[in-house]
Amino acid sequence: MTAKERPPGHDVTGTGRAFVAGATGFTGREVVRLLVEKGVRTVAHVRPDSPRLEEWRERFSAVGAEVDATAWDKTAMRDTLVRVRPGLVFALLGTTRARMKAARRAGEDPASRSYEAVDYGLTALLIEALRETGLSLRFIYLSAAGVKETSRSAYYRARSRVEALVRSSGLAYTIARPSIISGPGRDDRRRMEQLGATVGDRLLAAAGKIGAHRLRARYASTTNVRLAAALVRLALDPKAENRIFESEELT
Numbered sequence: 001m002t003a004k005e006r007p008p009g010h011d012v013t014g015t016g017r018a019f020v021a022g023a024t025g026f027t028g029r030e031v032v033r034l035l036v037e038k039g040v041r042t043v044a045h046v047r048p049d050s051p052r053l054e055e056w057r058e059r060f061s062a063v064g065a066e067v068d069a070t071a072w073d074k075t076a077m078r079d080t081l082v083r084v085r086p087g088l089v090f091a092l093l094g095t096t097r098a099r100m101k102a103a104r105r106a107g108e109d110p111a112s113r114s115y116e117a118v119d120y121g122l123t124a125l126l127i128e129a130l131r132e133t134g135l136s137l138r139f140i141y142l143s144a145a146g147v148k149e150t151s152r153s154a155y156y157r158a159r160s161r162v163e164a165l166v167r168s169s170g171l172a173y174t175i176a177r178p179s180i181i182s183g184p185g186r187d188d189r190r191r192m193e194q195l196g197a198t199v200g201d202r203l204l205a206a207a208g209k210i211g212a213h214r215l216r217a218r219y220a221s222t223t224n225v226r227l228a229a230a231l232v233r234l235a236l237d238p239k240a241e242n243r244i245f246e247s248e249e250l251t
């Protein structure tokens, strides 16, 4: 039976439903598509203030996912999660410097788009809401290669704090630390990131030739399609529970 032929609510994996936060992202949209393809009943979360909410409703409905637009509010999120009862929850969201700059240009408070507010704040809210449900589930967190508590970068510090929170939450978890996520079809062009991936991969290929294979494997770029496949595979693998996967293991 193909994904399209399956009746809504049909779960062939026995994992219960999946709830995907950050579903509209470059990685998230592919995770949603793959989960549905694998027969997991999937709820794609879209922020209610998204200017593209209706477009996402159509796109996700077309691949067979449900759409939820609960506000980023702990009580509202908890109530939604109690209703959805997911067995898998993916946290794939994060802001960028470009988003912070856009907020400033639009006269909004850029702090509301900061790594602290989004990458840490919203993921922490999701974890707290999940803890309050008392549900038994696996939390799949998309972190980043090179995360370090002592990093000078606010991005890495926020991610390090989320990882610590995930690990102490009492929830079963899987953490993935990919390197640069590149590939065609991003909504924003991210020239510097694409350039970083191309140049970085060339340098790493050269490093590989002189024996630095581990370095190459750790920091070589991936694509949203490859990463999503790895995330879904790990989410469905009991052996991946309570483990952290580095970039070279996400292939």
Ligand SMILES: NC(=O)c1ccc[n+]([C@@H]2O[C@H](COP(=O)([O-])OP(=O)(O)OC[C@H]3O[C@@H](n4cnc5c(N)ncnc54)[C@H](OP(=O)(O)O)[C@@H]3O)[C@@H](O)[C@H]2O)c1
Residues within 6 Å of the ligand: 021, 022, 023, 024, 025, 026, 027, 028, 046, 047, 050, 092, 093, 094, 095, 096, 099, 112, 113, 118, 119, 122, 142, 143, 144, 145, 178, 179, 180, 181, 182, 193
């Ligand atoms: N890009 C990379 O090279 C890379 C490398 C390693 C790790 N990561 C991490 O992996 C994750 C996914 O990466 P990606 O490139 O797939 O992400 P992406 O395409 O930038 O998508 C980001 C997601 O976060 C949501 N989001 C951003 N700001 C938000 C806000 N203020 N409120 C609510 N939702 C918000 C977006 O929702 P809307 O669509 O509604 O705005 C979208 O669903 C990110 O956390 C990123 O930091 C990225």
